[in-house]
Amino acid sequence: MTSLRGFAVVDTETTGIRPGYRHRIAEIAVVHVDFSGEVTDEWSTLVNPDRDLGPQAIHGIRAAEVRRAPKFEQFAGDVLELFRGRVPVAHNLPFDAMHLRAEFARLDVDLSRYLSGGVCTMRLAGDVFPGMRRSLVECCKAVGVDGVRFHTALGDALATAQLFGRLVEGAPDLASFRLRGLPDVYGDLPSMPQGLVKPVHRQAAGHAEPHFLARLVDRVPREGKPEVDAYLAVLDRALLDRQISVSEADALIDVAHDLGLHKAEVIQLHHGYLRSLAQAAWADGHVSVGERRDLEAVAALLGLVADEVDLVLREEQPTRVERSRSQVVEVNIGGLVLRPGDRIVLTGTMRRQRGELTAEALALGLQVISSVSRKTRVVAAADPDSLSGKAKDARALGVPVVTEDAFVRALDAMKR
Missing domain, CATH: 3.40.50.10190 (BRCT domain)
Structure with missing residues (x-):
């Protein structure tokens, strides 16, 4: 039997409340705390839940981040090793335990017995300070824990670790009584492969993805001119909402590489695309403020300088005779258009x-x-x-x- 080595404070961010509704873990953190209450190690990763992320306004995780993160089964062995020989601790342990049991059950691993021997700091805080509010934020505020980033798995785990230490320090007899009543199950964990993947962490606040053109390289030699309709079709779809997501940027890069397009050729296609939008904007003889803003937005998304909009609008401006022949009608130069029946x-x-x-x-x-x-x-x-x-x-x-x-x-x- 593995000897008890300390505590494993765990926190999860999930796509929803109940695993029974197919909700999954989207981020997990484990923080090691020794018997003196000191944090000795920390580990965390985003998780690809293979579904939508649910209430993103709460956990703040973007799909662009988790789509490149490992799936739970790829690091489950690492989590078991982080737990081994340690008492699990969590704020609202039943919630985290419910999701952990569900994730491991998908891998035919029963973690129920291990998690039953854990400490819930929400319950412990209520015992130490009767009447204390339940939330982690309020509990931390009550005992003077601050400077943490709440609503991230690692931030909440570190906050819980500090809260746990303050509670044990403030009521050692009660904490000791709680710990003596826990079952000895900390070495009773199976072994699974470890180190299969590297953790993936949240991007720093304000992080901006590099423009996808920066990821194209002049490295694909070819002969003749390729058909570019496939690239332009993907570009059409990507620009419908006047935003190029990470998924769409990846698709554009894949198509460009498949076609053997050099970076310079892709930029040339972007110039032509902007020019075609300018032609459409001039179709009714004038360019509205909204159309100009739209052209500027597209130019920025395509990695073109702002002066390019002025240039193509000047070059594509119809002559006086052409303007007199044009019909004054509303022309949509791009973007999403829906019609009844769609x-x-x-x-x-x-x-x-x-x-x-x-x-x-x-x-x-x-x-x-x-x-x-x-x-x-x-x-x-x-x-x-x-x-x-x-x-x-x-x-x-x-x-x-x-x-x-x-x-x-x-x-x-x-x-x-």
Whole structure:
């Protein structure tokens, strides 16, 4: 039997409340604390939950981050080793234990007995300070723990570790009584492969992904001129919501490499794309303020300098004779346009209620369906890099995945 070596403080961020509703762990942290209450080690990683991320406004995790993170089964052995010989500690232990049991159960590992021997700091805080509020933030405030980043797995685990130390220090007899009553199950854990993957952490606040053009290299020799329709088709889909997600950037890079396009050739395609939008903007004889802003937004997304917009607008401006012949009509130079009868799919936890968006779409004559097919016009997602099954199906079928904001703008346009 492995001797007791200390405590393993654990925290998880999840896609929702109940594993029974197919919710998964999206981030996990384990912090080691010795018997004197000192933090001796910390470990954390984002987790690819293979589904949408649920309430992102709460945990703040983006799909662009977790899509490159390992899946739980790839580091489960590391977690078991972090637990081995240590008492599990968590704030609201039943919640974290519920999700940990579910994740390990998918791997045919029963962690129930081990987790039953844990300490819940929420319960312990209530025993030490009767009437104390339940939340980790309030408990930490009450005992003077500050300077932590709450609502991240590592931040909450470190805060819980400090809270645990203060509670034990403030009521050693009660804490000792609690620990003596725990079952001796800390070495009773199976072994699984370790070190298979490296942890992936959250990106720093304000982090910006490098422009996808920076990831294209002039390294693919070829003869002749390739067909570029495939690249432009992906670009059309990516720019529907006037945002290029990480998933779309990856798709553009893959297509460019498959075609053997050099970086300089891709930039030339981008210039031509912007020029075609400028031609469309001039079709009614004038360029509105909104059209110009749209051109500037597209230029920035394509990695073109702002002066390029002025240049193409000057070069594509029709002559006086051409303007006199043009009809004054509204021309949409790009972006998402929805029409009655279009099939749309919603995915993820959006800022607006799903029922509200659905009712508005139905009232405008759109068809709101639950599954994606080739006839689907767009999938509107809470996160454009969503890992939901609907978003995955859309990318496989070439159906655009757009942001909630772009979808709402398109609904507003249908009302005019």
